Amino acid sequence: MLRELIYCSIGLVLFAYALDYAFSFADDEREPKRISPKVPLIGHLLGMVKYGVVYFTNTSKQTTAEMYTLPVLNNKVYVCNSLRLMPLIQKNFKTVSFRPWLKTSAERIGGNSHEAVELFGGPLVDDFERIIRLTLEPGPWLDAQNLRMGQSCSALINSLVGGLEGEEGNKVWLLSWVKHLVVQASSCGVYGQEHPFLDPAIVKAFWVFHEHMLAQMASLDFFQRCTKAREVLYQALLKYCAAPPADIAHTVVERQRVLREAGMSFEEAVKQEIVMCVATFINTASTLYWTLWELFSRPEVLAEVREEVEAHAVYRKSGEEKKNKENEDLEEQEEEGKEGEHDAEEADFVLDVAALKTRCPILLSVLQETQRMRHVHANIRKVLSDTPLDDGRYLLRKGYYVIMPAPPIHANTSVWGPSAGTFDPYRFMPSRNKASKSDAGAAAPPSGFLSWGAPPYLCPARQFASTEVLIVTALLAMRVDLTPAASGGKWEANPALNYNELITLCNPAKDVEMRVKPREQGVGKWALKMGESRTRVPIASG
Incomplete structure (x- = not known):
């Protein structure tokens, strides 16, 4: 035998x-x-x-x-x-x-059912892509969404700082806290203040769903953990969409409208919100985690970012001298501001989000360099008909797939210079002549920076997500000191990563406990001012 x-x-x-x-x-x-x-x-x-x-x-x-x-x-x-x-x-x-x-x-x-899936093979695709892109472009709709998100970020950071006891501060598990903040703040921006993810059971179901999503994609979720968690999410979103609140984001209203007008049932259209939640939460959380890690682990760069934010994006609302020396028109902007911008009239400090986007290049550079160094996503395409490339040198056959992984491009020395393999916090600064700080070459072409996708398919929510990361990073930089609670406060250069998630930046294999200590310079009440409607974050992808 x-x-x-x-x-x-x-x-x-x-x-x-x-x-x-x-x-x-x-x-x-x-x-x-x-x-x-x-x-x-x-x-x-x-x-x-x-x-x-x-x-x-x-x-x-x-x-x-x-x-x-x-x-x-x-x-x-x-x-x-x-x-x-x-x-x-x-x-x-x-x-x-x-x-x-x-x-x-x-x-x-x-x-989604087979009938609903097949709708994405017809005219619905054009309308769906167009309306998502349109409603997430800088303007009044995104302003309202950003305002709710920003207010939630500020409130969650207030809770973190307010809960710190004594001069030594307190401890927090960084990844868990970042995930909590992103889900709550992003949901507040997208689904309004009374969003489904206020329920911890729904949040837990989402992260179980994500944990097993890769197995689900490969048809290897034998115990149906992903399917069961998705059903919990679906029931919560079904209830929410049946009676949405008044402060629901315009992008949700419009994408649901487009789906319904294309012939999709209400029940099937709601299932698309699960896809949107995945797109909204997962990558923003990992990007924020590593941006905080890279910034706070570099004391000299952190000091520069604090100086930059204080000089260009923070000012006082008290009778004391305003912190932002270059914003002489802030009082005029304040009169034109929106109502309800997080009690700005009574705050000790106001973070001007429009200035944060456009006048804090070191902070933005740290964010983008974090993405360049830690991005692992591979852009995917399907070959719909035989396609010759490079004057016929290559042939892509119909029915197969094309993958464009970001790391080989992001590590290419012909694109990023001899320091391509090294984290350079100043790499994305507007002025490239920084011989004293960086040997980076000329600005990379759009195709050289793939953290938001590859043209013409760029993430439509990149302005919303990058704004959230900038707000949280700036507020934490100004208000707290953040150091690892173990290892004598030393930051690990290359923590082990979790490769079993469908994600653009791999999360750490193990969460890290952080000591959070309030900064004396940031003690007081903080508020946000969103600023001009059309202000964009000048990210390299556009």
């Missing part, structure tokens, strides 16, 4: 290798060359499940090719490492498209 099992196992392995070899005969000579897995047929699939999107970065280190192929059974994934080829792929967006991913996310993440 044992002999038969051994022979059978050997036979299966040989058959798998033979089948894998047979599939390669169907390759066109112009297709990118294959990188064969150690385990035939399914080796790359196992790697994707184990390492998530980081797997594409790992395989890219095995070759110097601009583009290569990962075979998975009789399917293929083309991986592009080249900044030279990437614009050519983007130029062919009609035949190498992100849009099929909308159907995949509707089915796998939202749990």
Whole structure:
């Protein structure tokens, strides 16, 4: 019996290798060359499940090719490492498209029915993309959303600082606190003050859902943890959408309208809010976590950011001399401000969010350098028809997928200079002539910075998310000192990461307890002023 099992196992392995070899005969000579897995047929699939999107970065280190192929059974994934080829792929967006991913996310993440999923293969896609982009552009709609979000951020930080006892402050688990803040503040901005995620059970269900989402995407959620958690979210959102509050964000109203007018039922349209919650919470939380980590672990840069924010974006509302020496028109702006901007009239300090966006380049540079160094996401496209690239040198075959991982581009010394592998907090400063601080080269082209996606498919909520990260980082920088509670207060340079999440910046494998101590210079009541309606965060992606 044992002999038969051994022979059978050997036979299966040989058959798998033979089948894998047979599939390669169907390759066109112009297709990118294959990188064969150690385990035939399914080796790359196992790697994707184990390492998530980081797997594409790992395989890219095995070759110097601009583009290569990962075979998975009789399917293929083309991986592009080249900044030279990437614009050519983007130029062919009609035949190498992100849009099929909308159907995949509707089915796998939202749990939509087959009929609802098929709607994303028709005219709905244009209307849906357009309305999301339009309602999240800087303007009155986003202003109202940002105001609610900012007020919630400020209130949560007030609770953190107000709960600190004694001169030594208190302790907090940083990742847990950041996740809590992002879910509460983002939900307040998007769904209003009476949002579904005020219920801790709904928040818990969301993070369980996210934890098992990668397995769900690969059809490996055998115990249906993801499916069960999604049902909890769905019931909460169903109840919310049946009677939405008056302060619901315009973007929610409009995307629900577009879905319904396209023929989607109310119940199916609500499922799309699950997809939107994933897009809203997950990546903002990880980006905020690492921005805080990179800033507070560099005392000299932190001191510069504090000086910058205090000089350009913070002023007093008391009778004392205003902190912002360059904003001579703040009193006029105050008269034009919106009502209810977090009790600004009674505050000791006011953070001007418009000035924070446009007049604090070091802080913005730290945020973008954090994204460049820690971004692991791989932009995905599906080939809708045979597409030649580079004057026919490469051929992308219909039905297969194209992956554009960010790390090989973000680490490219021809794009970012010889310091590409080093964290440079000044890299994204408007003036590139900073020989005393940085050896960064000329500003990278838009295709060289992929943290918000690859044109023409950029994250439509990038202004909302980056504003949230800037507000929280600035308030914490001005109000508290943050240091690891263990290891003598030393910051770990390269903490172990969690690769089992579908995310753009990997979270740490273990949460870190932080000591939070109030700064004497920031003691008092803080408020926000949102500023001019059309003010954008000048991020590199546009």
